[in-house]
Amino acid sequence: MTETAPVITVTNLIKQFGRFAALRGVTAEFAGGKLYAILGDNGAGKTTLLRTLAGLNQPSSGEVTILGAKKFHDICDQVGYMAHPSLLYDEMSGMENLEYFARLYGISSGTRCSEAIRAVGLDPELVRPVGQYSQGMRQRMSLARALLNDPKILLLDEPFSNVDLHSATDMVHLLTGLRDQGKTIFIVTHQAALLEGAADEFVWMEFGKIVERTRELKRRADGAEPRHHTSPGESAP
Amino acid sequence: MIPPPTASAPTGITRVTLLKDLRLEWRSKDAINSMLFFSLLVVVVFSFSFDPSAEESRQIAGGLVWVAFLFAAVVALNQTWAREIRNQVLDAYRVSPAPANSLFVAKVMGNFIFVSVLEALMTPLFIMFYRLRALGPAWPLLLVAALGTWALVVNGTFFAAMSLRTRSREIMLPLLLFPISIPALLAMVQATTAILNGEGARFWIVLLATYDLVFTTVCLLLFETVLNAE
Numbered sequence: 082m083t084e085t086a087p088v089i090t091v092t093n094l095i096k097q098f099g100r101f102a103a104l105r106g107v108t109a110e111f112a113g114g115k116l117y118a119i120l121g122d123n124g125a126g127k128t129t130l131l132r133t134l135a136g137l138n139q140p141s142s143g144e145v146t147i148l149g150a151k152k153f154h155d156i157c158d159q160v161g162y163m164a165h166p167s168l169l170y171d172e173m174s175g176m177e178n179l180e181y182f183a184r185l186y187g188i189s190s191g192t193r194c195s196e197a198i199r200a201v202g203l204d205p206e207l208v209r210p211v212g213q214y215s216q217g218m219r220q221r222m223s224l225a226r227a228l229l230n231d232p233k234i235l236l237l238d239e240p241f242s243n244v245d246l247h248s249a250t251d252m253v254h255l256l257t258g259l260r261d262q263g264k265t266i267f268i269v270t271h272q273a274a275l276l277e278g279a280a281d282e283f284v285w286m287e288f289g290k291i292v293e294r295t296r297e298l299k300r301r302a303d304g305a306e307p308r309h310h311t312s313p314g315e316s317a318p
Numbered sequence: 319m320i321p322p323p324t325a326s327a328p329t330g331i332t333r334v335t336l337l338k339d340l341r342l343e344w345r346s347k348d349a350i351n352s353m354l355f356f357s358l359l360v361v362v363v364f365s366f367s368f369d370p371s372a373e374e375s376r377q378i379a380g381g382l383v384w385v386a387f388l389f390a391a392v393v394a395l396n397q398t399w400a401r402e403i404r405n406q407v408l409d410a411y412r413v414s415p416a417p418a419n420s421l422f423v424a425k426v427m428g429n430f431i432f433v434s435v436l437e438a439l440m441t442p443l444f445i446m447f448y449r450l451r452a453l454g455p456a457w458p459l460l461l462v463a464a465l466g467t468w469a470l471v472v473n474g475t476f477f478a479a480m481s482l483r484t485r486s487r488e489i490m491l492p493l494l495l496f497p498i499s500i501p502a503l504l505a506m507v508q509a510t511t512a513i514l515n516g517e518g519a520r521f522w523i524v525l526l527a528t529y530d531l532v533f534t535t536v537c538l539l540l541f542e543t544v545l546n547a548e
Binding site: 139158160164166177 | 331334335341342346401404405406407409410412414415416548
């Protein structure tokens with residue numbers, strides 16, 4: 082597979098929650114080795130799209146092909162997923178959490194866990210339970226968990242939320258480094274400015290559809306960041 | 319260079335998940351404390367309410383003990399999945415290559431250990447408060463306890479997972495679990511009463527073992543669907 086060949090193909094993807102359609106016919110191809118920023122207002126369908134790519138939501142109709150596979154389970158060990166919540170056990174330390182999740186991927190080496198923790202700028206020796214971490218530390222540990230299995234594709238939902246600017250910039254450097262190693266990265270964020278100059282493409286979503294894909298961060302008439310509103314009568318699932 | 323990850327054996331994943339659950343419970347003691355207090359209340363309140371003779375105790379102990387353990391087990395069963403829902407940790411398991419049934423078996427074994435610990439702690443109190451003494455050999459009670467506890471936790475773990483995403487899951491679990499547990503509960507109570515009275519309990523023990531086999535198989539076949547339900 083060449084670097085620019087599509088690693089993810091989405092065809093007419095529809096996802097409904099009851100009567101609410103969170104995704105309304107998304108069709109797109111995403112090339113490998115690129116960093117995509119997925120932007121849009123609240124309720125635009127960004128998180129639903131990411132969860133569907135991660136196999137956590139089943140499409141109501143349409144098709145998702147990742148690394149040539151139609152079933153997520155066939156390639157799940159090549160995907161890293163970071164959600165808005167930490168996906169970590171509060172009562173265990175970061176290292177204990179990572180050692181557990183590493184075993185789910187068949188990784189028994191503690192060195193790999195230490196490397197992942199160091200990569201996000203945290204100390205693997207930290208014995209404090211995750212529940213006592215600051216929100217920023219928790220986000221970074223969550224990113225370390227997503228990196229554990231050395232995935233080809235990274236799906237990150239709001240990785241910079243509640244992270245201070247300095248740490249967020251460090252995370253962007255880490256992610257661009259991973260992109261340069263050939264990984265394909267999807268970042269759902271409301272802090273688009275952080276990815277200016279780092280992202281290869283900005284994917285704009287509105288009302289469950291991809292409405293635009295731009296190489297540069299487009300400044301909107303009402304400010305640089307996406308607006309935060311939900312269309313009348315609709316709510317995010 | 320990092321070696322590429324290889325799929326862990328399902329038994330290995332079950333073992334690490336079980337150890338993780340035991341570690342979490344050891345640190346929080348959420349399930350065991352709630353179960354203990356609940357069972358203790360049942361023992362004390364019933365003992366003061368009825369003050370039965372030794373003969374009467376042998377007749378009612380089976381029902382009393384198992385109903386107390388059933389209600390107490392529900393507390394532990396709700397806690398099991400509550401941990402996985404907090405911070406949406408369950409999603410981290412779902413996106414991994416680990417098989418769904420490894421998680422289920424680990425949860426069942428964990429709950430089996432928690433409820434067994436409760437039973438081991440509460441049984442001496444039951445014997446003391448109700449002046450219990452078996453008229454025949456008491457060792458078959460161990461078999462009834464093991465089979466009965468498995469029946470409670472295997473269905474309980476499954477239905478707790480099923481009610482995981484419902485709004486009032488604490489209510490939903492007993493509503494689903496109790497009706498389906500009636501045959502097992504009947505067998506447990508009858509077997510316990512028979513053993514305490516020095517009578518044969520073979521039929522009830524076989525019924526309980528069959529119940530365990532059938533429901534464990536059904537739960538294993540359906541758990542992946544339940545885990546990935548939206």
